[in-house]
Amino acid sequence: NHVGATLGPIAKPKRILPVAELPKTRSGKIMRRLLRDVAENRQLGDVTTLTDSSVMDLIQSKLPATPSED
Template structure:
């Protein structure tokens, strides 16, 4: 749908479904951490997250998706 409506350049390479997004205690989504995971960088400071274990779940899901693709 994205490729048809916006164009092929906007089509995501991979979609990862996760149980929860990393959010601060006030409820803001930490997009910086999602970018770190997407770009295979070391995840930065997670001390402001309401639940830091969410990042472990996202990383585990990414590893599982990568293994299934191989």
């Protein structure tokens, strides 16, 4: 609610998923593209630049199953 009131309703996240680690490149940048792919149930793109690609499996396992849209 704070984000919606401060930044506007468009910036309000649908859900928040706490995870132990984020997917980062060797230089320390967070791979937001991969986080979007997981959140939108899309096939993951290239993960070869991640320092630890297993973090994506951990994030996907914590994500609740979403019903398929027909």
